[in-house]
Amino acid sequence: MTDTTISIAAPSPASQRFVDEYKTAMRHVASQVAIVTYGRGEDRGGITCTAICSASTEPPALVVCINRSSPARDGIARAGAFAVNHLTDEQSEIARAFSQSSQVAAPFDLGQWSTGSEGAPILAQATANFECRIDQCIEIGGHTMFIGWVVAVQTAPGSTLLYRDGFFRRLAQE
Numbered sequence: 001m002t003d004t005t006i007s008i009a010a011p012s013p014a015s016q017r018f019v020d021e022y023k024t025a026m027r028h029v030a031s032q033v034a035i036v037t038y039g040r041g042e043d044r045g046g047i048t049c050t051a052i053c054s055a056s057t058e059p060p061a062l063v064v065c066i067n068r069s070s071p072a073r074d075g076i077a078r079a080g081a082f083a084v085n086h087l088t089d090e091q092s093e094i095a096r097a098f099s100q101s102s103q104v105a106a107p108f109d110l111g112q113w114s115t116g117s118e119g120a121p122i123l124a125q126a127t128a129n130f131e132c133r134i135d136q137c138i139e140i141g142g143h144t145m146f147i148g149w150v151v152a153v154q155t156a157p158g159s160t161l162l163y164r165d166g167f168f169r170r171l172a173q174e
């Protein structure tokens with residue numbers, strides 16, 4: 001296969017109305033919820049995220065999108081590695097804690113955490129844990145996309161925690 005480069009001019013600033021329409025549409029999209037963790041010891045941190053997806057299977061790679069104004073952005077960049085901990089529907093309290101780290105003194109006190117091979121915190125009983133080493137960072141609008149090679153995975157039983165239209169939700173069987 002030959003390499004193809006696609007060049008698209010950056011869009012001019014979107015109108016506030018269009019941004020609001022985009023946000024409304026995104027509220028209709030159900031997403032899995034994870035805690036993206038980074039750092040070691042006193043320097044460790046985490047952030048509740050839904051903007052996560054598989055980037056490649058062979059070899060395995062993941063992408064996470066982090067707001068540039070979040071301390072997690074610089075924390076992940078400094079660490080050079082991160083872990084994605086996908087939550088069960090019994091771990092919504094952990095999702096709330098890591099989405100308000102400025103208000104929650106010790107979010108790592110919730111749940112049982114160990115240290116992964118790359119140093120990032122790993123949550124026990126998460127449905128899936130992915131440990132990643134950063135390959136690339138891409139700035140896109142207000143976010144930074146971190147693309148990481150997956151170096152270790154772990155799974156556990158449990159039902160996935162979802163987020164849609166401002167609420168945490170459980171997955172129902174059809």
Ligand SMILES: Cc1cc2nc3c(=O)[nH]c(=O)nc-3n(C[C@H](O)[C@H](O)[C@H](O)COP(=O)(O)O)c2cc1C
Pocket residue numbers: 033047048049050051052065066067070098099100101102103163
């Ligand atoms: C369900 C949910 C999903 C979120 N997904 C992301 C995300 O993918 N990327 C991101 O940068 N922030 C995401 N956030 C926002 C952060 O978790 C956090 O709320 C925000 O950075 C403010 O955190 P602070 O109180 O620690 O400053 C999400 C928040 C929630 C509640």
